[in-house]
Amino acid sequence: MDNLTQILTEALVNANKNGSKINLDDVIKEVIRTEVEKTVNEILGHELTAFLGYEKSEQGASKECGNSRNGFYTRGLNTTYGPISLNVPRDRNGQFESGMFEKNKRSTKDIGQMILKLYSSGMTDVQIQEIVDSLYSHKYSTSTISVITDAVKEDVENFKTRRIKEKYFALFADAIYIPLRRDTVEKEAVFIVLGIDFEGKPEVLAFDIQPSETKESWLNIFRSLTNRGLKSSRVLVSDGFTGLDEIVKDLLPGCLYQRCFIHLCRNLMDKVRMQDRDEISFDFMELSRLDNGKNAINAYHEFLEKRGKKYSSISNWGAKININHIFNFYHFPKELRKVIYSNNRIESFNKEIRRNAKAHVQFCTEDAEAKFLVTLFNRYNFNTRRNGIRNKNMLDADLLEF
Numbered sequence: 513m514d515n516l517t518q519i520l521t522e523a524l525v526n527a528n529k530n531g532s533k534i535n536l537d538d539v540i541k542e543v544i545r546t547e548v549e550k551t552v553n554e555i556l557g558h559e560l561t562a563f564l565g566y567e568k569s570e571q572g573a574s575k576e577c578g579n580s581r582n583g584f585y586t587r588g589l590n591t592t593y594g595p596i597s598l599n600v601p602r603d604r605n606g607q608f609e610s611g612m613f614e615k616n617k618r619s620t621k622d623i624g625q626m627i628l629k630l631y632s633s634g635m636t637d638v639q640i641q642e643i644v645d646s647l648y649s650h651k652y653s654t655s656t657i658s659v660i661t662d663a664v665k666e667d668v669e670n671f672k673t674r675r676i677k678e679k680y681f682a683l684f685a686d687a688i689y690i691p692l693r694r695d696t697v698e699k700e701a702v703f704i705v706l707g708i709d710f711e712g713k714p715e716v717l718a719f720d721i722q723p724s725e726t727k728e729s730w731l732n733i734f735r736s737l738t739n740r741g742l743k744s745s746r747v748l749v750s751d752g753f754t755g756l757d758e759i760v761k762d763l764l765p766g767c768l769y770q771r772c773f774i775h776l777c778r779n780l781m782d783k784v785r786m787q788d789r790d791e792i793s794f795d796f797m798e799l800s801r802l803d804n805g806k807n808a809i810n811a812y813h814e815f816l817e818k819r820g821k822k823y824s825s826i827s828n829w830g831a832k833i834n835i836n837h838i839f840n841f842y843h844f845p846k847e848l849r850k851v852i853y854s855n856n857r858i859e860s861f862n863k864e865i866r867r868n869a870k871a872h873v874q875f876c877t878e879d880a881e882a883k884f885l886v887t888l889f890n891r892y893n894f895n896t897r898r899n900g901i902r903n904k905n906m907l908d909a910d911l912l913e914f
Contacts, residue, residue: 712904727755805842805914
């Protein structure tokens with residue numbers, strides 16, 4: 513039963529009991545009020561997810577970011593269509609605040625502030641128009657809302673040209689694909705580089721939008737980083753795009769290159785039969801949990817010899833990969849290896865981008881997509897200043913030999 517049918521049925525029942533007539537205006541107003549209540553509660557959940565930087569279903573993510581969900585409290589909020597009841601989520605550190613209302617007030621924030629906040633949460637101009645109309649009974653055209661969100665354009669330029677730190681402990685590079693219209697609609701690559709500084713704070717450093725993932729595109733984005741101040745990083749983690757290791761070697765001398773261990777395992781599974789995948793993937797992932805790099809390399813050779821007897825494709829696969837790119841994370845203290853042995857740090861953030869981007873279905877222009885991305889990047893960078901990784905005292909420890 514949809515919302516309108518349910519409310520209309522309840523109104524009919526009450527009218528029969530009281531011997532009165534149905535006030536259709538009141539019914540419609542109640543339908544709108546309950547829809548506003550439902551939508552605002554959904555937005556609150558999205559806001560907390562964006563604030564924390566990980567989905568509720570991602571196990572172990574709370575330990576990495578140093579913060580977690582902590583239930584909710586109930587409060588009221590006055591709207592044009594009547595009061596609504598909200599389940600406002602809380603975080604363990606007590607830092608989360610909604611962009612739609614101030615903590616101790618019973619009414620919503622300034623319309624302009626709210627529009628920008630909703631836009632950065634991934635809502636489209638049409639969706640924002642509906643929310644503003646519901647909460648404020650204020651008619652804003654989508655073109656007017658677009659003018660307000662154009663204020664983000666300056667943020668895009670500032671984001672792309674701002675100075676960054678000279679040194680970072682780790683860099684993570686990845687590309688995701690989002691639908692973009694250029695006459696026709698196709699998914700295009702969004703290149704993203706995320707860094708962790710020596711205070712343990714994650715930060716999105718750069719991005720670029722290109723039709724496809726190429727070596728030249730990665731070269732341009734890393735050149736932009738060095739032009740903006742980057743001089744060194746201890747390690748770069750990526751999923752193994754061809755040529756990225758050479759780019760890092762040229763532009764950031766001394767930076768180790770680490771292939772994402774989890775991606776390596778996935779690539780390996782494409783070379784074996786379904787019935788063997790669980791056993792072989794378990795053996796391969798065990799190589800990431802040993803005491804030191806020397807033992808890992810020895811075990812890796814044993815793995816290739818054992819599994820290569822049945823699958824020559826595994827032997828051929830192993831012969832093509834630089835063994836250092838598999839195990840460079842063993843040069844670091846055990847407490848830091850989980851941070852840099854895979855691309856999980858940036859991929860969890862990319863999930864949040866994809867989730868928010870779904871509301872747009874497609875972006876009509878590259879500028880629109882850039883505005884959307886930078887609002888997410890700036891919010892992520894602001895929030896993670898308070899939620900760095902643990903064991904930051906080890907970030908500049910001497911490299912371990914093996």
